[in-house]
Amino acid sequence: MPNELYGATVEYDVSDEYHPEPPPAPEVPAWKDGSLRIGIHTSIAGDIAQSLDRARDLGANAMQIFSASPRMWTRGIGRLAAADAERFRARRRELQVGPVVIHGNYLINLASPNPVLRARSVQAFHQEIVRAIDLSADYLVAHPGSFCDGQVDAGIAAVAQGLRQAARGLKLRDLTILLENTAGQGSSIGSRFEELKSIVEACPELRLGVCIDTAHTFAAGWDIRTAEGLDGALRDIEHTVGLERVAVVHVNDSKAALGSRVDRHEHIGKGKIGAEAFARILNHPLLRGRAFILETPIDKPGDDRRNVAMLWKLAGRPMPRVARANNDSKAAKPKAPRRFVAGGAAARH
Numbered sequence: 001m002p003n004e005l006y007g008a009t010v011e012y013d014v015s016d017e018y019h020p021e022p023p024p025a026p027e028v029p030a031w032k033d034g035s036l037r038i039g040i041h042t043s044i045a046g047d048i049a050q051s052l053d054r055a056r057d058l059g060a061n062a063m064q065i066f067s068a069s070p071r072m073w074t075r076g077i078g079r080l081a082a083a084d085a086e087r088f089r090a091r092r093r094e095l096q097v098g099p100v101v102i103h104g105n106y107l108i109n110l111a112s113p114n115p116v117l118r119a120r121s122v123q124a125f126h127q128e129i130v131r132a133i134d135l136s137a138d139y140l141v142a143h144p145g146s147f148c149d150g151q152v153d154a155g156i157a158a159v160a161q162g163l164r165q166a167a168r169g170l171k172l173r174d175l176t177i178l179l180e181n182t183a184g185q186g187s188s189i190g191s192r193f194e195e196l197k198s199i200v201e202a203c204p205e206l207r208l209g210v211c212i213d214t215a216h217t218f219a220a221g222w223d224i225r226t227a228e229g230l231d232g233a234l235r236d237i238e239h240t241v242g243l244e245r246v247a248v249v250h251v252n253d254s255k256a257a258l259g260s261r262v263d264r265h266e267h268i269g270k271g272k273i274g275a276e277a278f279a280r281i282l283n284h285p286l287l288r289g290r291a292f293i294l295e296t297p298i299d300k301p302g303d304d305r306r307n308v309a310m311l312w313k314l315a316g317r318p319m320p321r322v323a324r325a326n327n328d329s330k331a332a333k334p335k336a337p338r339r340f341v342a343g344g345a346a347a348r349h
Helices: 002-007 050-057 082-095 115-134 152-167 193-201 214-219 227-239 275-282 303-315
Strands: 037-041 062-065 100-103 139-142 176-180 208-213 246-251 291-294
Touching (some): 037 303, 050 082, 115 139, 115 152, 152 193, 176 193, 193 208, 214 246, 246 275, 275 303
Parallel strands (some): 037 062, 037 291, 062 100, 100 139, 139 176, 208 246, 246 291
């Protein structure tokens, strides 16, 4: 009878419970395949997407660029045209270049005690972050800045506050901001790894890491020419910022002497550091998985290609051969208005 069902006891079965599917694991970028990543700073002149082809054509599988002129304050909102950003992202997927590193404007000084310069720097770095996100860049490199006539502790606090202000309201997504160590010239911050550590620890809410420049490290007093000296520098990095925070290594030989505190880059193997030291750096087990990015000068045609080839040779690896997408070089390099006139090797420090 139907009435008999009213008093029935319903058993609870845990299998009847709704269990939502777990969110998918984040997709690992194609360039994080364990292969050696060697890159170079390339020009954005003409069309920013062409910088990817320039890097690949030089034998690089990673790259660094400026997202706008590095020695001019950007007027207005400073964003990239949506079509330019999409063309860059699409071309990158075709060429499998990675990581993509953006280097910040040289005029930015988040440590400045001058309120006008500091406000302008915060706004400019905010724009750098926005453009890096638009391009789906992996890293944005920033110089900590110079405290000028102030105190180093006040400068460090100003940099940390400036980073937080610049990133306010933005979702960094997969973008990590990297603080670059400096040569120690003048009142610049960052020649001591403890200074970088203080900035990182003051911004726990931000995705912060470190970019180590070999020429800067050498000029600041670490003798990375020898195996013992390199191991000592890496120990100091590990005990301060931590090697796990080092994502990018700027590989530059140095025109300046050890401990000179002078920032002058030289071709690989032609400077005071020497080729043997770079072979050791490229193959050091504690630096495995990092991207090695060149910022070497161009004194004559072909210098960029020679420096990239030298890194592959010193690493003991063949230079990668990457076929053009669709086997059509003309289709691979779309024409666009010349929006960018700076950002090449001539602007490197």
